[in-house]
Amino acid sequence: MTLARESSLIAILAGGTGAARLLRGLVEVADPVGLTAIVNTADDFVLHGLRISPDIDTVRFTLSDDIGELGWGRADETWRSMRELRELSRHAPAGSRASDWFRLGDRDLAIHLYRTQRMSEGASLCEVTSELADAAGVRVAMLPATENEVATKLTLASGEEVDFQDYFVRRQHSVAIRSVRFAGIDVAEPAPGVLEALEEAERIVVAPSNPFVSIGPILSIRGIREVMERRRDRVIAVSPIVNGQAIKGPAGRMFTELGIEPDVTSVARLWSSIASVLVVDQSDARACGAIAALGMEPVVLPTIMHDLSASSSLAKNLLDV
Amino acid sequence: MTLARESSLIAILAGGTGAARLLRGLVEVADPVGLTAIVNTADDFVLHGLRISPDIDTVRFTLSDDIGELGWGRADETWRSMRELRELSRHAPAGSRASDWFRLGDRDLAIHLYRTQRMSEGASLCEVTSELADAAGVRVAMLPATENEVATKLTLASGEEVDFQDYFVRRQHSVAIRSVRFAGIDVAEPAPGVLEALEEAERIVVAPSNPFVSIGPILSIRGIREVMERRRDRVIAVSPIVNGQAIKGPAGRMFTELGIEPDVTSVARLWSSIASVLVVDQSDARACGAIAALGMEPVVLPTIMHDLSASSSLAKNLLDV
DSSP, X not given: OOOOOBOSOEEEEEOSHHHHHHHHHHHHHBOGGGEEEEEOOTTOEEETTEEEXXXXXXXXXXXXXXXXXXXXXXXXXXXXXXXXXXXXXXTSOTXXXXXXXXXXXXXXXXXXXXXXXXXXTTOOHHHHHHHHHHHTTOOSEEEESBSSOOEEEEEETTSOEEEHHIIIIISTTOSOEEEEEEETGGGOOBOTTHHHHHHHOSEEEEOSOOIIIIIHHHHHSTTHHXXXXXXXXXXXXXXXXXXXXXSSSSHHHHHHHTTOOOSHHHHHHHHTTTOSEEEEEGGGGGGHHHHHHTTOEEEEEOOOOSSHHHHHHHHHHHHHO | OOOOOBOSOEEEEEOSHHHXXXXXXXXXXXXXXXXXXXXXXXXXXXETTEEEOHHHHHHHHHHTTOXXXXXXXXXXXXXXXXXXXXXXXXXXXXXXXXXXXXXXXXXXXXXXXXXXXXXHXXXXXXXXXXXXXXXXXXXXXXXXXXXXXXXXXXXXXXXXEEEHHIIIIISTTOXXXXXXXXXXXXXXXXXXXXXXXXXXXXXXXXXXXXXXXXXXXXXXXXXXXXXXXHTGGGEEEEOSEETTEESSSSHHHHHHHTTOOOSHHHXXXXXXXXXXXXXXXXXXXGGHHXXXXXXXXXXXXXXXXXXXXXXXXXXXXXXXX
């Protein structure tokens, strides 16, 4: 596909897969140098001593065409370390996390070794993120939303509070949740460059990411919601809910479990103060009236990014809005 | 080879390769359940966030016939993570250690992931060492010499002080040293079981390991030298110096750089207070008089463990002393 490239400054609030695919489309139709991805870090955690930043890595792997087939990890991956770790885990006490429940491929591991070592040497998360983007040939400016430690915690229906990855990966988000909080968010500051990118952008895109655990923590960082509200006219959001469901992940279930109808009108209600436009899928065209009634301009587009062509088309259409 | 097995209690002060090979021989000729290896931990360090215990791992890999061909790391190893890490390291600032200078194979990595995660969960180094030995089918009791953090530091001839692995691996021990110290040794306590093993052993063996950086730190831990001196009559040491050189590693050079003649008489001088017998190689038979003059009984044996048969023979001969 050959498309004219836009060179305007664009900032994107990004979670994992949905955001990554939209960004991959955007670099086909806009100058990557003008793109700034502000990526959720509230899923970040430490496992086996390694600092793991799942959303940052998913975005970078996707942008460098190095994403695993299942939408996580790296392409052309092998699993020798994980196989050994699984063997070892048979000798660990019950309840230990020293096992292969969070799958880290041999190629993927190098990323976490690198990040952890660099940060132990005093590098900031921004610096490491930039070094890894350089190494992958990614020209999009990738910024962690914050460099402070923020950790998504989920209270399950049972009352137990668990870490995000415990819910998302270990339990395969198969348990009902009651509430979400972001430990550390009160003192979290936007990473260097984040507020500037949002202030200077000609367009701001809210990617089709989970409103509660991906976009939610970004908006909760001091100052970010304020600039989004002030620059609301520049902000286009893409609904992560299509026809009452999330394309991937637990967003649909989370709406229901949190007592919110899982539909695009609910998305409009969540995001109407920070975005002036809500892009919804063709299958949700019937909701345009409700969205408009909430003060957002509805735009109907094919939003399901099943391949690069679909991502590029959505990206191009977004720039044309 | 079929040899009668001894079932007496034997404790071994152990460093890396030389000790590992002797232990591998010992389990051929003695009941492994009676063997306790007290292993140096002063080479332990953290890299890429991972806790690495080189001597403990070399001993365990050797005992489970899983040692790499070069005498370190694991057998049947692959290097996908290290290859990726080397690529990434090109984007790191000069001086960063976030590279593949310390080679961690894909299988080996699982060990360090496991150890680091378990210790972050509150397991002690003893517990993890025991779990890893179980997982490898090793029945020798493996004890870290101490659970406290002790770090070998070397002052180079240039006056610069460097960490042990920086000297040993990154610089391939190619630079002259001026002195050795063990940071943290003043407050280090023997790990649980260490003093008991030394008190209860019918025989104590000082393995042919580097006297300065392998056996030295073990003897410097509070209480260990005292029990060795008191039980000196039970202690047999095997010289790591053969015909003026170390079989492997920098021990020979270290003697010279520290102003000590690199020969078995110097070994006798270093160890005469903690061992009553010094086993030297046939090529050093001429030194027997000098060794005896230092108050040790010299025993001449073939000590070079070039294969399992040689290790077993040395082990059998040691038990016959």
